Amino acid sequence: MGQATGKVGSTPFPTARRRANLENMNLSTSARRVLTVVLAALTLGGALLLSPASPAAAAAGTGTDKLALTWIEDGQQLRVDGYAYRPRAMVTVRLGSEPIQQARSDENGRVRVTVPQSLIAAGQSGASIVVAGRSASGSSRVLISAVPPRAAVRGPVDVLPWSIGGVAILGLALGALHRRRSRGRARRAPLAFVAAPVGYHCRHAA
Numbered sequence: 001m002g003q004a005t006g007k008v009g010s011t012p013f014p015t016a017r018r019r020a021n022l023e024n025m026n027l028s029t030s031a032r033r034v035l036t037v038v039l040a041a042l043t044l045g046g047a048l049l050l051s052p053a054s055p056a057a058a059a060a061g062t063g064t065d066k067l068a069l070t071w072i073e074d075g076q077q078l079r080v081d082g083y084a085y086r087p088r089a090m091v092t093v094r095l096g097s098e099p100i101q102q103a104r105s106d107e108n109g110r111v112r113v114t115v116p117q118s119l120i121a122a123g124q125s126g127a128s129i130v131v132a133g134r135s136a137s138g139s140s141r142v143l144i145s146a147v148p149p150r151a152a153v154r155g156p157v158d159v160l161p162w163s164i165g166g167v168a169i170l171g172l173a174l175g176a177l178h179r180r181r182s183r184g185r186a187r188r189a190p191l192a193f194v195a196a197p198v199g200y201h202c203r204h205a206a
Contacts, residue, residue, distance in 0.1 A: 067145035069129060071117075075150045078120055082111040082131040082143050091133030095120060109136060120147055 068081040085091055085105040093101050093113055103113045111131055120127055127147045135141040 065143070067129060067131060067143045069145050069148055071148065071150055072114070076117050077114045078117065078129070078147065080111070080113050080115060080129055080131065083109065084135060085109045085111055085131075085141055086134045086136050086138070089134055091131050094130040094132065096128055096130070105133070117150070 064084040070079045072079050087105060087107050087109050089105050091103055091111050092099055093103060100119055103111055105111045128144050129147060130144050132142045
């Protein structure tokens with residue numbers, strides 16, 4: 001009778017300890033998952049920060065029959081490249097029909113000028129840049145291209161603050177969920193250790 005009583009009274013305790021150990025393992029696994037997600041997001045943000053922002057797409061290709069327009073200096077300047085003009089000759093750069101400056105081509109007939117963003121209708125796309133001059137043969141040469149959107153100059157650094165904010169919100173949400181589950185397990189844990197007193201079943205069975 002004494003041996004049976006000892007077994008009945010002590011049997012629930014090893015089971016409760018195993019459950020507690022399993023819950024602790026689950027908590028550790030959840031914490032590792034949260035940490036892994038946060039570290040991965042931070043690594044991605046760091047990679048975006050280190051990668052150089054690509055320049056704005058040109059409104060036209062760099063062929064000799066087109067102008068190449070590119071926003072530079074964080075969208076503060078528009079670089080204009082034109083080709084196949086008479087070497088070391090003067091050209092006129094216009095915004096639409098308004099002359100804005102004159103420039104001289106280099107020994108290869110290339111024209112490169114920069115136009116301040118403030119002169120290009122506050123950076124709005126759609127306006128035309130015109131470079132008028134002479135070709136190597138002496139004939140008139142006029143190249144026209146539309147101003148590309150300034151939004152194209154945005155690179156990974158511009159979206160990095162939003163990425164960090166998203167990672168922070170995700171980390172807070174996962175942490176709150178982790179704490180909520182931990183409190184729920186803590187409230188349920190004492191029930192697992194409730195065991196019948198030694199000899200209880202034997203006395204009632206008698």
